[in-house]
Amino acid sequence: MASDGLFITPALQSLRLAMDDAALRQQAISSNIANVNTPGYQRMDVSSSFQQAFSDALNRLGEGQTLDEMPQGTIETAAVQGPARPDGNTVQLENEMVSMANNSARYEFAGEMLSNNYHGIKLAITGQP
Amino acid sequence: MSMIPGIDSAASALGVERTRLDVIAGNLANAQNTSDASGQVYRRKMVVFESHLNNALGESTGANAGSSVTAKIVDDPSPMPKVYMPGHPKADKNGMVEMPNVDPLNEMVDMMTASRSYQANLQAIQTGRSMFEQSLKIVE
Numbered sequence: 001m002a003s004d005g006l007f008i009t010p011a012l013q014s015l016r017l018a019m020d021d022a023a024l025r026q027q028a029i030s031s032n033i034a035n036v037n038t039p040g041y042q043r044m045d046v047s048s049s050f051q052q053a054f055s056d057a058l059n060r061l062g063e064g065q066t067l068d069e070m071p072q073g074t075i076e077t078a079a080v081q082g083p084a085r086p087d088g089n090t091v092q093l094e095n096e097m098v099s100m101a102n103n104s105a106r107y108e109f110a111g112e113m114l115s116n117n118y119h120g121i122k123l124a125i126t127g128q129p
Numbered sequence: 130m131s132m133i134p135g136i137d138s139a140a141s142a143l144g145v146e147r148t149r150l151d152v153i154a155g156n157l158a159n160a161q162n163t164s165d166a167s168g169q170v171y172r173r174k175m176v177v178f179e180s181h182l183n184n185a186l187g188e189s190t191g192a193n194a195g196s197s198v199t200a201k202i203v204d205d206p207s208p209m210p211k212v213y214m215p216g217h218p219k220a221d222k223n224g225m226v227e228m229p230n231v232d233p234l235n236e237m238v239d240m241m242t243a244s245r246s247y248q249a250n251l252q253a254i255q256t257g258r259s260m261f262e263q264s265l266k267i268v269e
Binding site for chain 2: 019022023024026027028029030031033034035036037038039041044075093096097100101104107108111112114115118
């Protein structure tokens with residue numbers, strides 16, 4: 001089915017999903033930056049099960065289907081760790097800052113698109129910009 | 130999960146980095162102190178970082194919300210250097226005085242690391258905040 005009504009469309013759902021993902025990832029990045037000086041800390045990331053569910057869901061939405069249930073994610077210690085420093089910490093501050101910039105841009109993009117989408121719906125309902 | 134993503138971790142780290150700056154300032158101030166409050170030669174303090182899962186600290190959601198960090202202040206066990214100062218009231222019979230094991234060079238490097246980490250955490254909070262503001266704009 002292409003659409004289940006006004007507010008359950010592939011576009012709205014995929015934007016919501018993208019924002020959920022970015023908010024979750026921001027938590028992981030923030031946690032990594034906070035622990036950049038903690039000996040033995042292993043960097044965290046969005047759980048791999050969520051990453052899988054996320055890309056599966058986006059594929060389905062891309063084919064025009066809608067989701068009955070949004071995938072729920074959590075944060076866990078990243079499965080793939082980069083080289084550790086002598087104190088056992090695997091966080092590289094530069095990488096975290098870059099992914100944070102990337103991530104917030106993605107979030108803002110999705111937010112802006114979502115806002116536009118709702119604006120269009122409002123326009124159709126009221127007939128006024 | 131708070132409304133601003135990642136603020137719990139970043140805020141805890143701000144506190145810890147500030148503690149670290151306090152400890153460094155204390156070490157520098159006492160770099161030549163041969164008699165602390167208990168009459169002993171000042172021993173350098175160190176901050177040890179420990180991470181804690183946010184949900185273990187009583188977060189409302191069952192989902193993991195990253196790690197917070199806490200500080201523990203411990204004494205640096207490294208040996209105290211001795212300098213030759215025969216006139217010093219604390220000099221032993223060879224004229225040697227035990228001095229604090231504070232190396233100002235180390236402290237300055239630590240201070241740089243601490244202040245840069247503080248900045249990085251502040252940046253994380255700012256980013257989280259702008260994300261939150263963006264989500265408010267959806268309903269405008």
